[in-house]
Amino acid sequence: MPRWGSWPAEIGWLTGLLVAAILAINVAGLGGIALARRGALEEAERVLRLETAARARTLESLLASARADLAFLTSSPVFFGLESALASRDPRESRWRRLEAEGALLLFLRGHPEVIHLLARSQKGEPLLEAARRGGVPVLWVSSTATRSAAPSRQVDAPGHPLTSHFTPKEGERSVAGTVVLEATLDAARLLFPGPSPRDPTRSCSLSDAEGRMLVREGPEEKEGALGASAVLAAQDWSAPSPWRLTCGRSRSAVLARVEPVAGRYRMTLLLNAAVMTLALLLGAFAIQQARRRAGLEASAMEQARVRELERQLFHAERLSTVGRLAAGIAHEINNPLEGMANYLGLARQDLARGDAQAARGRLEGVQEGLRRAEEIVRQVLAHADPSRTPKAAVDLADILRQSVGFLRERPEFERIRFDLDLPEGPLVVRGNSAMLGQVFLNLLLNACEAQPEGGEVLIAARREETRTVVEIADRGPGVPSAAAGRIFEPFYTTKNSTGLGLSICYAIARRHDAELKMEERPGGGALFRMTLTTREREDA
Numbered sequence: 012m013p014r015w016g017s018w019p020a021e022i023g024w025l026t027g028l029l030v031a032a033i034l035a036i037n038v039a040g041l042g043g044i045a046l047a048r049r050g051a052l053e054e055a056e057r058v059l060r061l062e063t064a065a066r067a068r069t070l071e072s073l074l075a076s077a078r079a080d081l082a083f084l085t086s087s088p089v090f091f092g093l094e095s096a097l098a099s100r101d102p103r104e105s106r107w108r109r110l111e112a113e114g115a116l117l118l119f120l121r122g123h124p125e126v127i128h129l130l131a132r133s134q135k136g137e138p139l140l141e142a143a144r145r146g147g148v149p150v151l152w153v154s155s156t157a158t159r160s161a162a163p164s165r166q167v168d169a170p171g172h173p174l175t176s177h178f179t180p181k182e183g184e185r186s187v188a189g190t191v192v193l194e195a196t197l198d199a200a201r202l203l204f205p206g207p208s209p210r211d212p213t214r215s216c217s218l219s220d221a222e223g224r225m226l227v228r229e230g231p232e233e234k235e236g237a238l239g240a241s242a243v244l245a246a247q248d249w250s251a252p253s254p255w256r257l258t259c260g261r262s263r264s265a266v267l268a269r270v271e272p273v274a275g276r277y278r279m280t281l282l283l284n285a286a287v288m289t290l291a292l293l294l295g296a297f298a299i300q301q302a303r304r305r306a307g308l309e310a311s312a313m314e315q316a317r318v319r320e321l322e323r324q325l326f327h328a329e330r331l332s333t334v335g336r337l338a339a340g341i342a343h344e345i346n347n348p349l350e351g352m353a354n355y356l357g358l359a360r361q362d363l364a365r366g367d368a369q370a371a372r373g374r375l376e377g378v379q380e381g382l383r384r385a386e387e388i389v390r391q392v393l394a395h396a397d398p399s400r401t402p403k404a405a406v407d408l409a410d411i412l413r414q415s416v417g418f419l420r421e422r423p424e425f426e427r428i429r430f431d432l433d434l435p436e437g438p439l440v441v442r443g444n445s446a447m448l449g450q451v452f453l454n455l456l457l458n459a460c461e462a463q464p465e466g467g468e469v470l471i472a473a474r475r476e477e478t479r480t481v482v483e484i485a486d487r488g489p490g491v492p493s494a495a496a497g498r499i500f501e502p503f504y505t506t507k508n509s510t511g512l513g514l515s516i517c518y519a520i521a522r523r524h525d526a527e528l529k530m531e532e533r534p535g536g537g538a539l540f541r542m543t544l545t546t547r548e549r550e551d552a
Contacts, residue, residue: 029295033288037281044278048267052238055261060240063259066216067242070202070257074246077123081195089115090191093140094133109140113151116142120149128196139191197249199227216259220251230260237262325516349385352378406448408439408482408544412471415452419460427466434473439480441544443524451517451528455484455540458513462488462538480546485539490532499530 084090089111096108116129120142131140141152199218215230241258359374416430459469467487474481491499500518521528526544533539 063240067244130194459486487537
């Protein structure tokens with residue numbers, strides 16, 4: 012099972028893979044939309060080319076049909092000799108020939124909606140018959156010769172783009188006598204859109220002649236980037252020079268209208284994917300942060316446990332070191348009652364040999380007192396060696412200070428040290444561990460004594476200050492250098508040949524008792540250590 016420390020990397024890798032997959036899907040989707048739009052445009056352009064070419068062929072067919080029908084009409088018997096028949100003295104002949112010619116013109120206009128005006132002229136150019144459209148309906152004009160030429164411009168459906176052509180029957184290069192000239196006028200708009208069906212507003216078409224002149228245009232102006240196609244068509248015998256060019260266009264928006272719904276739905280899907288990806292990134296980042304935080308907490312807890320174990324071992328080592336430093340004094344203290352006990356036992360043996368039981372009993376009481384003194388010394392040593400056996404309770408600092416001074420007073424190497432006790436008569440009760448506090452005071456006293464190897468004085472004072480109890484231990488040694496004053500409570504820092512743990516342990520014990528331990532220069536020379544604790548009355552303990 013993987014440790015928490017490796018999970019952030021795995022979560023980050025999986026999150027990156029997920030993000031890459033979603034990005035690839037989104038990019039593929041965008042590419043699909045682009046390809047679909049491009050395909051739709053290409054297909055629409057191809058269809059537009061085919062439609063434009065087909066429409067050009069249709070226009071060619073219409074023009075050719077109109078031209079063929081006009082040529083046939085001019086050479087038909089209906090119009091042959093029409094001028095002389097209309098001028099005949101026989102009114103019946105003149106009337107029937109006129110009716111036949113007019114019917115032919117009306118039938119032609121009905122069959123060719125793109126033709127809006129027909130005029131039959133004599134070979135001399137005089138108008139004979141005229142037909143046109145009014146309201147889309149073919150009608151005949153019956154007017155005087157003087158007004159016929161002007162009638163179309165005034166009354167016929169005004170063509171937007173008129174195209175005229177003249178048709179005369181010929182034999183080789185000569186005109187046939189007795190025939191008429193038919194003059195036809197086309198409306199280019201009707202030519203492009205002959206039917207009544209509604210026009211597509213998205214499409215536009217224009218027709219221009221060989222010289223580039225615009226003949227007709229239908230539909231909206233082509234915007235930049237619109238699709239376009241053109242085709243050439245033959246248009247001989249009309250007033251506009253041939254060939255003509257048909258140009259058709261279609262807007263891109265109209266082409267893409269069929270793709271846009273699908274593209275819109277896919278864009279919505281992409282937005283949802285982006286939202287999901289963002290949420291996944293946020294959740295992944297949060298998970299990584301929490302995993303790292305948990306890993307950091309576990310590492311911190313392990314480190315703290317290791318530090319506590321090291322502190323415990325260091326405290327134990329320092330306590331053993333302190334006890335070792337006291338071993339010589341303790342041996343001296345225990346040796347004194349042992350020597351007295353040995354003397355008392357020897358004297359008691361002599362008294363028993365003389366039969367003086369009363370004197371022997373007195374000697375045994377001396378032995379008992381020696382044993383009691385040795386037991387008390389051993390008890391104090393064990394208390395200092397294992398402070399954990401003594402829990403926090405209400406303790407008297409004055410008693411602890413007296414016991415600590417008593418440990419050192421009888422040591423021969425400190426016989427030239429004078430211990431001055433300035434303690435109040437009443438108890439100084441605080442809540443704490445008597446063994447740990449004794450270790451603090453013992454370490455401070457040992458440091459004060461060792462700072463004066465040639466002899467000197469050590470002042471031990473304690474007093475109350477409102478809700479606090481202050482203990483001061485001062486010496487007349489060389490003091491602490493100013494450069495080292497800020498580091499003397501750091502572990503392993505020392506100014507003498509020692510482990511450098513004594514003062515750091517004293518500082519840690521003071522912190523455990525919510526106390527404050529400081530070092531100051533003593534007026535007149537030396538060092539002064541001040542420990543401030545919270546006062547606890549004995550009755551509250």
